[in-house]
Amino acid sequence: MRQRFEQLVDTHGARLLQLARLILRSASDAEDIVQDSLIKLWSQLPSLEPGTEPAWLVTCTRNACLDRLRAQRRQSGLLRQMHSVDRELARHINDQGPAAATLRQEQTRQLHDAIRALPEPARSLIILRDIQDQEVATVAKALDLTPNQVKVYTFRARRTLRRQLEECSHEQVA
Amino acid sequence: MNKWPEQPRNAAEHPRAAFEDKGFETDLAAEDRIQSGKDLSQDPELSADRAFRTSLGQVNAPRLPNELRKAVIDHSHGPDRPWAWLAMAAAVVLSVIIVTALDPLGQRAPSVEITDQDWAQLTLAIETLNAQGQQIALTTKRQVSPHLIMPEFKMPSLQMQLDPLPYPDSFRRWFQPGVPQPR
Numbered sequence: 001m002r003q004r005f006e007q008l009v010d011t012h013g014a015r016l017l018q019l020a021r022l023i024l025r026s027a028s029d030a031e032d033i034v035q036d037s038l039i040k041l042w043s044q045l046p047s048l049e050p051g052t053e054p055a056w057l058v059t060c061t062r063n064a065c066l067d068r069l070r071a072q073r074r075q076s077g078l079l080r081q082m083h084s085v086d087r088e089l090a091r092h093i094n095d096q097g098p099a100a101a102t103l104r105q106e107q108t109r110q111l112h113d114a115i116r117a118l119p120e121p122a123r124s125l126i127i128l129r130d131i132q133d134q135e136v137a138t139v140a141k142a143l144d145l146t147p148n149q150v151k152v153y154t155f156r157a158r159r160t161l162r163r164q165l166e167e168c169s170h171e172q173v174a
Numbered sequence: 175m176n177k178w179p180e181q182p183r184n185a186a187e188h189p190r191a192a193f194e195d196k197g198f199e200t201d202l203a204a205e206d207r208i209q210s211g212k213d214l215s216q217d218p219e220l221s222a223d224r225a226f227r228t229s230l231g232q233v234n235a236p237r238l239p240n241e242l243r244k245a246v247i248d249h250s251h252g253p254d255r256p257w258a259w260l261a262m263a264a265a266v267v268l269s270v271i272i273v274t275a276l277d278p279l280g281q282r283a284p285s286v287e288i289t290d291q292d293w294a295q296l297t298l299a300i301e302t303l304n305a306q307g308q309q310i311a312l313t314t315k316r317q318v319s320p321h322l323i324m325p326e327f328k329m330p331s332l333q334m335q336l337d338p339l340p341y342p343d344s345f346r347r348w349f350q351p352g353v354p355q356p357r
Contacts, residue, residue, distance in 0.1 A: 005250050013238035013246075021236065031242055038246040060179045111233070130230040152198055155205035155223070162226045 005042055008053050013038065015132050016061045022115050022127050023065040033064040054134070058142035062124055114164050121145065122157030129154045263314035267307040274303055 016037060020030035037060045041053065048056055115126055121143050128134045128142070129150065140150045207213055207220055214221045 002250055006247060009238075009243060009246055013243060014235040017238055017242075018233075018235040031239065034238075035242050035246060039249050042246070042250045056179070063179050108233075126230065130227050131233045132235070133231055148198075148202055151205040151209075152201045155201050155208065158223055158227060158230075159219075162223065 001045060005045055008041065008057070009038055012054055012057050015134075016057055018132065019058065019061055019124070019127050020065050022112060022131070023062070023123060024068060025116065029068055030065075033061060033068065037061045037064060052141070055138045055141040058124075058128065058134075058138070062142065066120065110165065110168060114161055114168070117164075118157060118161060121153060122160065125150065125154040126157050126161060130158060260314060260318055263311060263318075267311055270303055270307055274300060 013034065016034045017030060020033050021027060024030050024033070037057060040060055041048075041057060044056070045053075115123055118126065124143060125139065128139045129136070136147045136150050139145075140147045143150070145153070204220060204223075207217075208224045208227060211224060214224055
């Protein structure tokens with residue numbers, strides 16, 4: 001069982017971390033949640049049917065991230081202050097010139113921010129389906145949707161995200 | 175049976191029962207076209223969607239930090255030693271109980287009169303040992319429990335509570351043969 005567990009950690013650990021990082025702003029929060037999810041997987045592994053682990057992991061990690069987000073929203077005042085500090089920091093870094101903050105990094109940051117701003121389940125669908133290319137069936141099980149809902153909501157989320165980024169890009173050019 | 179994590183209760187995050195609107199079928203067909211890449215040349219919006227999907231697929235996943243991986247794997251190799259401590263503690267308690275129970279057998283002397291005061295002292299000694307034994311067991315459990323997180327074993331279901339020992343009445347007949355055996 002340990003071998004199976006280690007294989008799951010190596011196969012899905014990085015994807016889970018990506019999911020958590022794209023939902024949460026804090027990298028350390030994301031790592032904490034992934035660690036907890038993998039430890040929970042170890043305790044649940046004997047009762048999980050083989051093949052269902054990826055969906056179980058996604059559900060567990062996503063739920064924990066959403067819980068963390070809700071807790072953060074309760075401290076919204078503090079969060080606003082932190083975002084303000086983040087923006088100041090980003091502006092400071094950008095002021096140091098193109099060597100410090102490349103255009104590519106800026107685009108990546110914009111993309112991550114836009115993904116984080118999406119409502120659920122659009123955000124999770126973009127991450128799981130488009131970024132991680134996970135199977136429709138796995139995503140449907142993890143998000144408690146039908147396979148067709150996964151497809152349609154992903155389509156709508158992607159289009160919304162694309163248009164937001166295009167608008168953002170046009171504003172910058174203007 | 176699978177223990178699946180609970181889904182979010184928030185209706186906005188749980189849209190399975192949501193009304194599948196009029197455009198649902200159209201969007202489903204569009205998504206299938208994006209996925210297959212067929213018949214896109216005549217629809218610039220769908221072409222842009224597909225290109226955007228391709229660019230999203232190029233976002234690299236971060237590496238799982240070694241410390242995190244090690245912590246998780248170490249957890250799965252869980253500490254087995256606390257079992258030994260628990261077994262030792264149980265053995266000590268059991269030894270005290272057995273010695274206490276059996277030792278008077280060798281000193282059994284029907285001719286010796288046991289006064290009520292002797293009996294009261296003996297009862298007190300047994301109860302003290304019993305209480306101390308339970309205290310040792312509980313202390314050991316408290317100290318060992320945090321290290322006993324194992325998937326196959328649910329710590330809360332572990333019953334360390336010892337039944338009250340039946341010595342006073344059970345063994346009284348060894349000291350006072352005239353006393354009727356307790357029920």
